[in-house]
Amino acid sequence: MRAIQITSLDGPEAVELVEIQAPERGEDQVLIDVKAAGVAFPELLQSRGMYQLKPPLPFVPGAEIAGVVVEAPVDSGFAPGDRVAALPMLGGFAEQVIADVDLTFPLPDDVTFAEGASFIFNYGTAYFGLVNRGALAPGERVLVHGASGGIGTASIQVAKAFGAGRVIAVTSTDEKGEIAIAAGADEYVLSAGFKDAVKATGGVDIVVDPVGNAPEGDRFTDSLRCLNDDGRILIIGFTAGEIPKIAANRLLLNNLSAVGVGWGAYAMKRPGLIKQQWEAMAEHLASGALRPVVGQTFPLDRATEALLTLDRAQATGKLVLEV
Numbered sequence: 001m002r003a004i005q006i007t008s009l010d011g012p013e014a015v016e017l018v019e020i021q022a023p024e025r026g027e028d029q030v031l032i033d034v035k036a037a038g039v040a041f042p043e044l045l046q047s048r049g050m051y052q053l054k055p056p057l058p059f060v061p062g063a064e065i066a067g068v069v070v071e072a073p074v075d076s077g078f079a080p081g082d083r084v085a086a087l088p089m090l091g092g093f094a095e096q097v098i099a100d101v102d103l104t105f106p107l108p109d110d111v112t113f114a115e116g117a118s119f120i121f122n123y124g125t126a127y128f129g130l131v132n133r134g135a136l137a138p139g140e141r142v143l144v145h146g147a148s149g150g151i152g153t154a155s156i157q158v159a160k161a162f163g164a165g166r167v168i169a170v171t172s173t174d175e176k177g178e179i180a181i182a183a184g185a186d187e188y189v190l191s192a193g194f195k196d197a198v199k200a201t202g203g204v205d206i207v208v209d210p211v212g213n214a215p216e217g218d219r220f221t222d223s224l225r226c227l228n229d230d231g232r233i234l235i236i237g238f239t240a241g242e243i244p245k246i247a248a249n250r251l252l253l254n255n256l257s258a259v260g261v262g263w264g265a266y267a268m269k270r271p272g273l274i275k276q277q278w279e280a281m282a283e284h285l286a287s288g289a290l291r292p293v294v295g296q297t298f299p300l301d302r303a304t305e306a307l308l309t310l311d312r313a314q315a316t317g318k319l320v321l322e323v
Contacts, residue, residue, distance in 0.1 A: 003094035007058040009049035012307035031071040035113035037092040038064035039319040062092025066116030083107040085116040118292035118318035122154035129261040139165035140205040148176035150318040151210040153183040153293040195222035203228040212238030220244030293317035
């Protein structure tokens, strides 16, 4: 079968399209024909040896896929021909992959494979952050940074589906703001000067921050200034490249909380948690309230281009390889 391999740690330009042996299914695993694979920061970091999961070279990256079941255990609830989304964790940038039964989920008929491959990581992270870690309460106001990206659009939709009263998107351009509005945000503000715009409308209760600090300013501190009493800032990632430092007095003065949202490592240590989250979100996925925003799609042989698009911060929505 065809697959993308990381054969050296020289970055996206060094990944290779190769022919390798198809995987063999284990006892509690599902063999899946891959139709689409999500492209995310773990794969980008893995191409440079910078991710915490460091398989021996060469290996096939790709943690999140959607496709059609080829083989499954008799008592798994899956059968050949079923449409599924799954987290194989590795191996997804290929024509076939294996995934554990507990990390394989039925895909509604009206959800495309590209949407299915864009769901579990982003929406699982957003749900874990807003509902589990952030304790989102009905009617609360939520501010979402990086709101046109995969995590951002997922956070907008999860916030709305689970009771937020108003969701404000922060984007770098008006074009990205329109993407956030289409994803369900009530309004958007530009990242330049967002603090004053948000405070003028009454502040927010939760800030979703997958961005961190850009070199040109202290976005994190400005986010803290947007929070009302008892507010929470959800620290999801640092796509802007700079890890913020927290002035603890700002947390003290307004009774604020800075909350870490490390979904992947947390979930992997708790078997069944991802399945519980899927089930909590499944009705909203089926209804369309949660519907991934798919950005650019690329054929498998253009995996380098997909990873470079992510690396250059040119992505909107979720990037997907179509197999």
